[in-house]
Amino acid sequence: MYPNRLKPLxxxxxxxxxxxxxxxxxxxxxxxxxxxxxxxxxxxxQTLPTIQAMEHKRRQLxxxxxxxxxxxxxxxxxxxxxxxxxxxxxxxxxxxxxQYLKLKINQxxxxxxxxxxxxxxQSDVQTNxxxxxxxxxxxxxxxxxxxDIEIFIKKFLHDRQETIxxxxxxxKFYHLYQIEKRKQ
Numbered sequence: 001m002y003p004n005r006l007k008p009l010x011x012x013x014x015x016x017x018x019x020x021x022x023x024x025x026x027x028x029x030x031x032x033x034x035x036x037x038x039x040x041x042x043x044x045x046q047t048l049p050t051i052q053a054m055e056h057k058r059r060q061l062x063x064x065x066x067x068x069x070x071x072x073x074x075x076x077x078x079x080x081x082x083x084x085x086x087x088x089x090x091x092x093x094x095x096x097x098x099q100y101l102k103l104k105i106n107q108x109x110x111x112x113x114x115x116x117x118x119x120x121x122q123s124d125v126q127t128n129x130x131x132x133x134x135x136x137x138x139x140x141x142x143x144x145x146x147x148d149i150e151i152f153i154k155k156f157l158h159d160r161q162e163t164i165x166x167x168x169x170x171x172k173f174y175h176l177y178q179i180e181k182r183k184q
Contacts, residue, residue, distance in 0.1 A: 018048050018049060019044075019045070022048075103124075117173065118170070121170040122174075124166055125163065125170050129163055135152075136156070
């Protein structure tokens, strides 16, 4: 029915087809001009609708990338501040972690009698409770945003659970220790 009807073609085929249609309609003198003048040929190619659409999309993409780059630059101070906060938090927590690891190693090396184990457990419970209290005091005496509060709550609940577990273990150990003492 429509033998010359345009069909959806890949972009290069579409461009070639558009150029071919226009070339068939051009007079001989214009074709000779295109053949002899590379500038005219380049202008002809650049005025093809598909090429213009691609150029328009390219300009839009460049503008969008420029917009994203400007936004990234605007957020840079905020990201630097967050990075500094993370570094500061890491610096604060690293000595505590090192102390904890040393304590753990010492616990493993010093376990020799039930008396020492019980005293160490009771001391650890007391230390953890003091650390929890200090954490609360420090938190209450400083300003925080919602993210800091959420992190604090998670950390506090985790530390508190560990303290309660340690207290339960200590009480159970004390109970078993008392039973063993009575048997002797």
